[in-house]
Amino acid sequence: MTRKNMQIPKAYWLATVGMLLLVCGELLAIGAMDWTAAIIESLLNSIETKDSGMMLVTAFSYVAKYLLIFFLIYFGAYVFATSICWKLGTGVFAFAFMLLTTMAMLAFQEIYHEHFSFAAHFLTMGMILLLHVYIPKQKYYYGIFSVLVVLLLIAVQWLQLIPMFTPLGFGSDDIAAAIKMADGYFNDYSLLNTLCMIFFIVFVILTAIFAFLVILQDKQMHTRKKFEVQGAALRETRHALAESKVYEEIANLVHDLKTPLVTVEGLVSLIEMKMQADPNSPSAKYFQRIGQSVDKMKDMISEILHEQAKKAMEVEELLRYVTSHLQLDEQLVDLHVRIAEDIPPILINKIRFSRAISNVLENAIHSFRGKPGRIAIGVAMEGDAVVFRIRDNGPGIMPVDLEAIFEEGFSTKASSGLGLSFVKRVVESHDGHIQVQSVPKSYTEVRIAVPAARDARSQELSEKQQVLGGKS
Amino acid sequence: MQKYIPIAICFAILLILLIVNTSSYKNTDHVNAYPNLPAPIGKEKILVTSAGQAIEGAIVQSIAESLNLQADYRPRALASDLYDYHSVVVVLGYSANGLNYTHHTYEEELNRIRGIAAEAKKTQLPLIAVHLSGNYRDDKKTFALFQQLADSTDYFIALKSMNNISDYQRELADFHTPVTLISDRESFKIPFNAAFR
Numbered sequence: 001m002t003r004k005n006m007q008i009p010k011a012y013w014l015a016t017v018g019m020l021l022l023v024c025g026e027l028l029a030i031g032a033m034d035w036t037a038a039i040i041e042s043l044l045n046s047i048e049t050k051d052s053g054m055m056l057v058t059a060f061s062y063v064a065k066y067l068l069i070f071f072l073i074y075f076g077a078y079v080f081a082t083s084i085c086w087k088l089g090t091g092v093f094a095f096a097f098m099l100l101t102t103m104a105m106l107a108f109q110e111i112y113h114e115h116f117s118f119a120a121h122f123l124t125m126g127m128i129l130l131l132h133v134y135i136p137k138q139k140y141y142y143g144i145f146s147v148l149v150v151l152l153l154i155a156v157q158w159l160q161l162i163p164m165f166t167p168l169g170f171g172s173d174d175i176a177a178a179i180k181m182a183d184g185y186f187n188d189y190s191l192l193n194t195l196c197m198i199f200f201i202v203f204v205i206l207t208a209i210f211a212f213l214v215i216l217q218d219k220q221m222h223t224r225k226k227f228e229v230q231g232a233a234l235r236e237t238r239h240a241l242a243e244s245k246v247y248e249e250i251a252n253l254v255h256d257l258k259t260p261l262v263t264v265e266g267l268v269s270l271i272e273m274k275m276q277a278d279p280n281s282p283s284a285k286y287f288q289r290i291g292q293s294v295d296k297m298k299d300m301i302s303e304i305l306h307e308q309a310k311k312a313m314e315v316e317e318l319l320r321y322v323t324s325h326l327q328l329d330e331q332l333v334d335l336h337v338r339i340a341e342d343i344p345p346i347l348i349n350k351i352r353f354s355r356a357i358s359n360v361l362e363n364a365i366h367s368f369r370g371k372p373g374r375i376a377i378g379v380a381m382e383g384d385a386v387v388f389r390i391r392d393n394g395p396g397i398m399p400v401d402l403e404a405i406f407e408e409g410f411s412t413k414a415s416s417g418l419g420l421s422f423v424k425r426v427v428e429s430h431d432g433h434i435q436v437q438s439v440p441k442s443y444t445e446v447r448i449a450v451p452a453a454r455d456a457r458s459q460e461l462s463e464k465q466q467v468l469g470g471k472s
Numbered sequence: 473m474q475k476y477i478p479i480a481i482c483f484a485i486l487l488i489l490l491i492v493n494t495s496s497y498k499n500t501d502h503v504n505a506y507p508n509l510p511a512p513i514g515k516e517k518i519l520v521t522s523a524g525q526a527i528e529g530a531i532v533q534s535i536a537e538s539l540n541l542q543a544d545y546r547p548r549a550l551a552s553d554l555y556d557y558h559s560v561v562v563v564l565g566y567s568a569n570g571l572n573y574t575h576h577t578y579e580e581e582l583n584r585i586r587g588i589a590a591e592a593k594k595t596q597l598p599l600i601a602v603h604l605s606g607n608y609r610d611d612k613k614t615f616a617l618f619q620q621l622a623d624s625t626d627y628f629i630a631l632k633s634m635n636n637i638s639d640y641q642r643e644l645a646d647f648h649t650p651v652t653l654i655s656d657r658e659s660f661k662i663p664f665n666a667a668f669r
Contacts, residue, residue, distance in 0.1 A: 040573045047530040094478030113568040119489040126482030169493030177608035178527045
């Protein structure tokens with residue numbers, strides 16, 4: 001699933017939630033008529049009894065009511081704007097949010113005629129946008145952001161009740177004005193000026209601290225992740241270093257094997273010469289097989305010592321080499337090789353690449369489990385690549401297994417599970433790629449594509465011509 | 473940097489609003505007004521009612537009580553209730569929540585005030601209009617309520633800090649109604665007391 005496909009349903013869902021919150025905020029005041037009536041009654045009683053305590057309780061009730069309403073409006077507009085502008089960046093989102101909240105506030109004024117302060121509205125809006133920029137988008141983002149909006153709105157509601165800020169335009173709404181006038185009558189504004197200012201400052205500080213903690217926690221998480229990545233890279237490097245030391249040791253060891261092998265080869269030749277065996281005698285065959293084994297061992301040593309060494313090779317020659325080493329004597333396998341005409345040579349490490357092809361063929365042979373089977377090797381040009389198609393009519397591979405066959409350690413025959421991962425590694429080290437297609441109970445086809453070495457052949461030919469020209 | 477532009481716009485608008493509000497929240501230029509009435513115009517028992525259902529009516533009632541004036545606060549009083557009183561004090565202030573609380577519409581409130589004003593004029597009952605809300609309720613709806621009783625008003629007491637005080641004075645000028653402008657709500661007691669004693 002693409003990123004776009006994943007986010008569209010989430011965006012729709014968020015847009016619906018946002019719009020729902022916004023509408024609830026607009027209509028909540030109708031449902032909260034009794035709450036408003038209780039606030040007014042409490043205020044009238046406090047004036048009648050000259051009870052500052054009761055007036056303060058009314059102030060708390062006012063803060064709670066409008067906190068709920070404005071939270072639904074601002075947070076609803078925020079969620080809605082985020083969801084509709086998730087592809088368009090912060091700038092567009094911010095303007096959408098400003099437009100939505102201002103329209104919502106205008107609608108609120110039009111419906112309820114409460115004369116809410118636009119100074120407070122723009123202050124709230126600016127602060128929410130500031131938080132939006134600084135609060136990192138992380139897990140539980142909307143939850144964390146809603147807490148911040150609540151703290152900010154509480155601070156703004158207390159600000160509305162500070163009489164000394166009335167000339168600035170704060171707290172011009174109906175109930176805030178009534179509460180402030182009552183305080184003016186009882187206490188000459190001293191109570192609300194003091195208490196509301198304290199609450200305002202406390203909640204501003206709380207909002208700032210909470211935002212700071214969220215940012216700090218996010219930075220810590222990022223640092224931890226960075227350390228984890230660095231730790232993993234360090235472990236990998238250490239592992240690679242240890243591995244390279246092991247390989248170095250192996251290479252030294254293998255190099256040292258060449259000396260006794262040359263001795264064995266020389267001595268075997270000497271014995272063969274001295275015995276002068278009849279070419280048809282079993283001894284001659286034994287000497288021939290000893291010679292072949294020594295040659296193979298030398299090749300293997302060369303493969304290990306010169307892993308990166310590559311040369312241009314004809315496909316036919318390669319396949320002849322591969323099939324000659326296959327043990328097909330006891331198998332009921334029908335092997336067909338078909339090479340298209342004019343196939344250019346390929347630039348390969350003969351031993352490694354032939355081992356890779358052998359591995360694929362051995363897998364195919366093994367899949368027959370002693371029963372008769374057919375293996376077809378086809379080689380053709382596809383674009384600039386020489387493509388080997390090795391197809392068998394064995395039992396095939398299950399789709400579940402097909403996804404894992406190139407993983408190291410994966411095996412369906414209780415082996416080391418390094419076969420196909422080795423093949424893949426070899427093919428990729430030749431700038432090629434490998435694909436496997438299989439239909440269970442029908443066939444398996446391995447497709448290996450490696451770049452053709454046209455340049456290599458032409459270079460080789462031109463080198464030969466130069467040599468000949470020089471001699472003449 | 474681009475992401476800060478909307479935030480800057482918000483705070484710029486806020487700044488403009490703060491400047492506009494502060495500059496408009498000034499004391500009114502000098503106007504000719506009585507510090508208080510030279511002789512009382514009203515008699516007890518007083519009906520205190522509200523025009524707009526703001527809570528300021530309850531504050532005026534509380535002040536009346538503190539001055540030992542015999543007064544009843546009846547925010548929903550009708551013209552028919554005036555027979556029992558010798559003076560009427562109408563406290564101006566439109567409150568949407570107050571009207572909802574009393575289950576009145578604004579139009580019903582206008583009619584009620586118009587009825588009280590007409591009845592007071594007919595029965596020559598002294599009517600004192602009071603506006604203690606200042607800039608909190610210096611709106612068109614409160615002024616429209618005031619217009620319903622302007623021709624029946626015998627005395628008008630209001631806060632000096634109101635931005636549109638001149639509109640109220642202009643409305644009363646035709647009827648030569650005395651006006652007292654007070655600097656704060658505490659100062660209301662003196663002219664209010666002088667209107668009855």
